[in-house]
Amino acid sequence: MRPKQSPGWELLLDQNTILRLLEGLWVSVEIALISMVLSIIFGLLLGTWRVNGGKISNIIGRVYLEFIRIMPPLVLLFLVYFDLTRTAGINLDGQVAAVIVFTLWGSAEMSDLVRGALTSIPAHQFQSARALGMNRRQELRYVILPQAVRQLFPQTVNLVTRMIKTTSLVVLIGVVEVLKVGQQIIDANRFTHPDAGLWIYGAIFFLYFIVCFPISYASRRLEKRWAL
Numbered sequence: 001m002r003p004k005q006s007p008g009w010e011l012l013l014d015q016n017t018i019l020r021l022l023e024g025l026w027v028s029v030e031i032a033l034i035s036m037v038l039s040i041i042f043g044l045l046l047g048t049w050r051v052n053g054g055k056i057s058n059i060i061g062r063v064y065l066e067f068i069r070i071m072p073p074l075v076l077l078f079l080v081y082f083d084l085t086r087t088a089g090i091n092l093d094g095q096v097a098a099v100i101v102f103t104l105w106g107s108a109e110m111s112d113l114v115r116g117a118l119t120s121i122p123a124h125q126f127q128s129a130r131a132l133g134m135n136r137r138q139e140l141r142y143v144i145l146p147q148a149v150r151q152l153f154p155q156t157v158n159l160v161t162r163m164i165k166t167t168s169l170v171v172l173i174g175v176v177e178v179l180k181v182g183q184q185i186i187d188a189n190r191f192t193h194p195d196a197g198l199w200i201y202g203a204i205f206f207l208y209f210i211v212c213f214p215i216s217y218a219s220r221r222l223e224k225r226w227a228l
Helices: 008-013 015-052 055-070 073-088 094-119 123-131 136-173 178-188 196-227
Strands: none
Touching: 008 015, 008 196, 015 055, 015 094, 015 136, 015 178, 015 196, 055 094, 073 094, 073 136, 094 136, 123 136, 136 178, 136 196, 178 196
16 A cells, blocks of 8 residues: 655654754754864965965975865765775774865865965065064064955855855765755655655755855955955
């Protein structure tokens, strides 16, 4: 006897479904936020080093950036989660592996943003800081970095939203994030709610939207305010 079929939207009225999707979303956001905090720290250091460390440091930073850009994030996830575990005998949790990969990726991208922001500062700003008797560290701290932050902020927010959306790849290494939860709900209800996929994936899209849009909107407002 065939089970009674119901419209997929009814699943979204189930409190348990919504709670599971929100828990999965939090896993994605948590991975992205931890990775982004680490990426900002390492990206600032690497970007500053590329600008002030001479030709060799810039070449090393450029090679690292190009390697990360050429290598797809999914391949990096597999290398870290499967190959590193097998080769080094390290038992990595899927979320830890994801944080490592997204930090490597985010640090490379952030370093290039920092380098671009620093090199865009007019030369007379450096000259004025030196004329005031500032050393190199004071020059960066009090004159250059505060101006660079205004250029960096919108681009950094864009990187955050990209990272949140890219975390959907971690489902392929077994991390139970929002996309994996959605697949589980669809599979569990494929006979009773045959069109569940449309509604569940639509809900996932909406969850990503309500996380990313306010961040982007706040960034645009702040950018306009700084431009005044």
